[in-house]
Structures are given as structure tokens and as C-alpha cells.
Amino acid sequence: MANCMVFHTQIASIMEVLANSAVAEICKLVDDDYAVFRLEITQSQKENRTLRRKLQLQELKVARERAERTMRERVLSSRPSSVKILDRYRGTARGEGHLTGGHRSFVKPAGHSTWRDDQPITVDEGSGTSTQHVIMIEAGGPKVKRERTEGEEDPRHSRDIQTGVPEAPPLSTEDPNTAKTQPRTQCSITEVSGTPNAVLKSETDTNTLTHTGSDHKSDTERLVVGPLGCPPAPGSEYLPVFHQRTVHSHGDSDALDTGVDDPSCSYATEMDPGNMPLGLETQTDLARGDWNRYSSSVYSEGCLDKKGEGLVTDEVTVKVEGDIPQTWNADSHLGDGHSQGRDFLDYRESLEATHVATNSLLHMFRDRDPVSISMGPSDSIGLSDQVLNSNDRARAQAQRGGATSGNVKEKRFLCMFCNKGFSCPQTVEVHQRIHTGEKPYSCTQCHMRFAQSGSLKRHQRVHTGEKPYSCPQCEKRFSHQHHLKTHLKVHTGERPFACTLCGKRFSERSYLKIHQQKKHSTL
């Protein structure tokens, strides 16, 4: 009997131990799953917040545009009919000088019948002529062909207001409706931030912006303020870094700068390639919100930005133009140090920028929501295969080594397009040129343009014939170091790349790839 009791006791204790271990295991599993679920829920909630915010912003923007349209109607109707094309637009026109078929939005006063809608005009820029496809907007009238164009023009007003340039009496002081537009900076930054993190971040940042109206220091200047050229990363959050047009800005960017001042343009543009750069530039300008985190400054020059934002028929803008501080000019052309007298009229670049920008946004959207974004015929026309490849590569690289995958080195500066992380904002800026198509470095000998200065320098060896890399075995010389390295395999007989299917070996991976494509493509 006693044995039986002992046996039962032991059984009970064993059962208890087993039960406890089972419970512990279950708890562990539950905890793990719970953590995963919680993470997913958090992300979902974040996305929901982002979408909700975007919705609100869209509504806000619609209301704002409506108010501004009303305001503009009022302004235009009260303006004398002798509206002149300002010369300041020439900068933009020059940027698109060869862009036949490019679209440009003009605003003509309501009732002005001198021009017909979509009437091609010839812009004589001295260095050449170009036929431009002009989109005429009946300001204040019912024939607004491109609603977004209002967004192009609006921003100047609204940004003027935001920047508080004293010499430019903002329209808002005349029309209380404009006051509604004031919070747009915050909204706009949120709209284009791209990632949920960025949304929240940008919004917060924007709230902290306090423009003094006198801070016309360029973004470029601000960028170099930080130690070692890399501003310290504030906080621990990943920071999407926006493309900085002004850093390497050049004349032809003018064509894209139309409407850059209006962050709200971003979503006003559909997949119209002609419009896309505007939206893109808009995004890039928004970066200043982020950069300002480091510089404790604000973005102001962007609003008055650069030469010609469009055909200005607004006297308010005229005043602004006259009051652009000198430092601003330095800003706008800072990148010209790299230009080396390049041809700002390069049609290819304008076209390229347009298409690449389109492509970049397409990628961006496609990455975000591959289902909802469809590529229409116009979206793919003219897209550079090379850039497509580049973007694909970038995306692939982002997937491989993006910050989100957890690199050893801290890479908290995220590309706003592919989310790839970098340790330095300047590096991100350079990287983002993959997506934006910006190529600030142009060859003086030909029309080649490059996103990186090193590429330009290397390219120029084509013209100079410089071949600094010589083979010690045969005195052959090469312009690329890698070519020398490749060539050396001729002497060594090294063939490190073997086909896994047939065992054939190659000295270069590309040979192997070609071989496999040709021989084993059916696999």
C-alpha cells in the first residue's frame, strides 16, 4: 500500500513536471507568436495611420485647392489685362530648350484669347529654338486642362507665404482663404515621405520648423555643417533621405523645378511622364525638412527657388523674384562647379530626367503596392532600360543589404525609393540619383552625364586617352583598373568562374552568364 502511495506520488510529481514543462513550452510558443503578431499589428496600425493621414491630406489638399482657385480667380479678375511673360521664365525655357514635345504649363488670364489651347509655340532662346507643346490653362475659367498646373503655380504663393519673405507681400494677407493653405508644408511632407516611419518623422520635423525669413543658407551649406561631412544621425530612427536637387543643381534642372515649391503636387500628378518630374522634384525638396533636423535651420530658399518656376503672371511673384537674396543664387548654382561648362540645353537629359523620374516613382509605387499600380502605355514609353536595370539592381541590393535587413554597420539613412540604408546622408543622396535619374556631372567633350563625379572622371579618359593602368606582363594599358585585373587573367590563365552545368570555366562572370544563357537557357 505504501509502495502504491509512493508510486502515485512519483507519478503525480512526474506529471506535474511534465505539465509544467508543457505549460512553459506553450507559453514560450505563445509569447513568440504573440511577439510576432504584435509586431505585425503594430506595422498594420502604422500603415493604417499613414493611409488615414494621406486621406486626410488629400481632403485637405482638395479643399485647399478649391480655396486657392477661388482666390486666384479673384486675383486674376482684378488684375489688369496686360499680362506679360516675364523674362525670368527664360531660365526654365532654356532648360527645356531642346525638349520638343515637352509640356509646359502656362497660365493666361481668364478670357485671354491670344493663345489657343495646346498651341505649339517657339521659344527662342538665342542658342536655338524649340517647339514646345504648351498647355494653356484658362485661369479661373472652366477650361482647366491640367488641374495639377494650379498646384504648380500655387506653391509659389503658398511658399512665399511660408517663407515670410518680407518683400513679397503674400496674397494671403489679402485673402483670408489663403490662410488655409498654411499648414500645407506639414501635409505635403507627410504625403511624400514614402514610409510610415518617414511619415511620422517628417511631420514631426515640420512642426519644428521655424523659418526666420532670413535664412537663405543653402542646403548644400547645411549639409557640410556636420562633422566629417556626415551630419549626426539624430535619434535612433531611420531617416529617409531625400534627394537634394540644389546640391548639384544645374540649369537644366529648371525644367523640372516647375512646381517644386509645392509639395502638394506630389499626388496631383498621375502617371503622366510630363508631370512626374514635378512630383519628384517636389519630393526632393521636401527633404529639406529632414535636413533641417541636422542644421537646425529651415528650408526657405526652395520656395523661391531657382530661376524660373513657370510663366509668371503674378505680380506677387514678380516681387519675390526681385528679392531673391544673393546667397540664393549661390545655392541654385552650387553644383555648377561640377558642370564644367556643360550644355544646359541638353535635350537628352531633360528627357532622361523626365522618364527616369517617372520610372522612379513607378518603382516606388510598384514596390509599395504591386497590385494597385498598373503601368500604362505612357508610363513605359521612353523608359531607359538601363535605368530600369539600375533600379532593379538597386532594389535587389536593397533587399540583399538594405538597412532593414540589419547591417553590421549602422545604416540609418534610408533611400526614400528603395529603402536601402546608408551610413551617411551624402551617400544616400548619391544613391538616390539612381532613382531620380539626376546626373549632375556632365562631360565637356560629349553629352555624357554621370551621377557620380568619379564616373565622369573615369569617362574623360575616353577623350584624353589616358590609360593609367598598365599590364606588367605585356605593356598593355587600360583606362579601367578592373580591366587590367581582368586582363591579367589572360597571362595567369585564371578562370575562376565555372559553369555548374557543364563545368566549363571562364575568366569573367559575365562570360559565364552569357554562356549559361546561350547553352543552358532552357534550364
Added chain:
DNA sequence: CTGGGGAGGGGGCCC
């Protein structure tokens, strides 16, 4: 003549 491979040139991009 044709296809495969070698060699070299050039640009893109990251570190």
C-alpha cells in the same frame, strides 16, 4: 557564313 568565346571598352554603383 555562323555561333561561341576571348578580349577590351565603357558605364553603374557601392564601399
Added chain:
DNA sequence: GGGGCCCCCTCCCCA
């Protein structure tokens, strides 16, 4: 800015 790697392209040679 430089180094390094990647990819693509073209030309040439040869079976």
C-alpha cells in the same frame, strides 16, 4: 575621390 566590382556592349578570332 578613389578603389573595386558588376554588367553590358562591341570587336575579333576560330572552329
